[in-house]
Amino acid sequence: MAKHLKCFVKTAGQREIQTNRLNEKIYAKEVRLIGQSGENLGIKPIQEALNTAREADMDLVEVSKGSTPPVCKIMDFNKYAYELKTRQKKTKSKKSELKEFQLSPTTAEGDLNMRIARGKEFLAQGNMVKYTVKFKGRENKYPQQGEIKLKIIESELSGVAKIDRPAKKIGSTLSVTFVPRKE
DSSP states (O other): OOOSOEEEEEETTEEEEEEOOBGGGOOOSEEEEEOTTSOEEEEEEHHHHHHHHHHTTOEEEEEESSSSSOEEEEEOHHHHHHHHHHHHHHHOOOOOOEEEEEEOTTOOHHHHHHHHHHHHHHHHTTOEEEEEEEOOGGGGGOHHHHHHHHHHHHHHHTTTEEEEEEEEEETTEEEEEEEEOOO
8 A cells, every 4th residue: 555655747847746645644534435446435434434445455545635525535546646647648749849941042952952851851750840031132122032942842842741821021031831741
């Protein structure tokens, strides 16, 4: 049987301690007792609830502290803590990151191909990819040069990605965002 254990649950990069009172650490005189299979055994004195848990070779765990009387369940606390940790790991999902490539309207074909290949790698990992064309000085008068670069990128990535946000010119930049295609 477990003593007073702490179950550690990580949330949002911080360590949150979730404590459950066990066995003799439950201070209430009466508890609402829940059996191993989830059936309600009614309101029992704490000693009777502890004896019932010991007979089953399990722990008496305080599940709900705020209620009157507190709700206690007969269970194996170590197994409960393990299941709670694995459940937390399953719910944690990988967030999609945004990877950005910056180029100019005069970027050479070799450099453009290298950035397209890198973008395909990021898309295969499930990340979003943003291509930004930055215009400097007189390049602002010829935005069609940047649009040509983005059309080339779009045609190369059409098999592995779809456009999330179409090409949009904001100030002296022109950018487009791609997300991976669902299979």
